[in-house]
Amino acid sequence: MYDRLLFPTDGSDPAREALGYALDIAAEHDATLHVLNVADTNQDSLTTVEGRVVDVLESEGEDLVAEAVDHARARGIDAVSAVLQGDPTLTIVDYAHEHADLAVMPTHGRRGLSRLLLGSVTERVVGALDVPVVVVNPAADRTHRYPPREILAATDGSDAAGRALDAALDVACETGATLRLLSVVETTSLGFDVRSAVASEELDARATAVLDAAAARATERGVDTVTHVAHGHPHREILDALDDHAVDLLALGVHGETDFSRSVLGGVATKVLRTSPVPVLLRRDPDPGA
Known part of the structure; x- marks a missing residue:
């Protein structure tokens, strides 16, 4: 299913912790791991040593990717590395389009106090990349487990x-995971008059129809499903579902917005992404007209 897995790293603690999850995925699917470091040309990284101009960031990057490759090969995983100069977001996206069918990134990654490589970059990559992205929150209390035993897909x-x-079904088919399907009816804006009651019933009916259609797609692929309609704030209901069930992976769709300012669930993905206790599998909608 996944043959080429991209792992961009800046050597931060979050990136190092996310590497373990990337290695689990690569090992499960016998994928080649591509370890990428981007020497950010937006930063002043050039210094002079003995009359020679040396790009310190690129030199550091070589050490970082070599360390990650060593970890991969110690587990019997094929790994290659690259250190490139450029804008981090654009460079990661260009590399992924050519070399990967899945990317794994942490939610945050800092080197020092002033430079941010992964974090906001992760969100922009998600909004621009055509392949699935798994975002890992290293600060989560729950132990990340791959292959997953249960996947939650909010639709x-x-x-x-x-x-x-579809991305969640691919994983479920490959790993034998159960798929939990959730549709959230946002009722917080509804009042308590007759019209709101009718609107609520209509929303419930639509959510049920959405779940039925999703369950039918899963059944066609031989995936066991559980469906549930929730009511309230979508991001809170999704996070509650993660807390209430033994979910190992969350799947969400996002619009093809390069600034990641909106999600398919009305900003929900942005809120969920940074607090999810489990890795999030994100799949963007193609750009309009693409």
């Missing part, structure tokens, strides 16, 4: 949610 019936569902 609203949109195209992006459908792409995320």
Whole structure:
């Protein structure tokens, strides 16, 4: 399923912790791990040593990727590395489009106090990349486990949610995981008059239809499913579902917005991404007209 897995790293603690999860995925699918470090040309990294101009960031990057490759090969995983100069987001996206069918990134990554390589970059990569991205929150209390035993896919019936569902089904088919399907009816804006009651019933009916369609797709692929309609704030209901069930992986769809300012669930993915106790499998909707 996954043959080429991209792991961008800046050598930060979050990146080092996310590497373990990337290695688990690569080992499970017998994938080649591509370890990438980007020497950020937006930073002043050039110094003079004995009359020669040396790019310190690129030199550091070589050490970082070599360390990650050593960890991969110690587990019997094929690994290659690259250190490139450029804008981190654009360089990661360009490399992934050519060399990867899955990317794994942490939610945050800092080197020093002033430079951010992974974090906001991760979000921009998600909004621009055509392949699935798994985002790992190293600060989560729960132990990350791959292959997953249960996957949660939150869906609203949109195209992006459908792409995320397909990505979740791919993993479930390959690993034998159960797929938990969730659709959230946002009722917080509804009042308590007759019209709101009718609207709530209509929303419930639509959510049920969305889940039925998703479950039918899963059944066609031989995946066991559990469906649930929740009511309230979508991001809170998704996080509650993660807390209430033994979910190992969350699948969400996002719009193809390069600034990651909106998600298919109305900003929900942005809120969930940074606090999810489990890795999040994100699949973006293609750009309009693409």
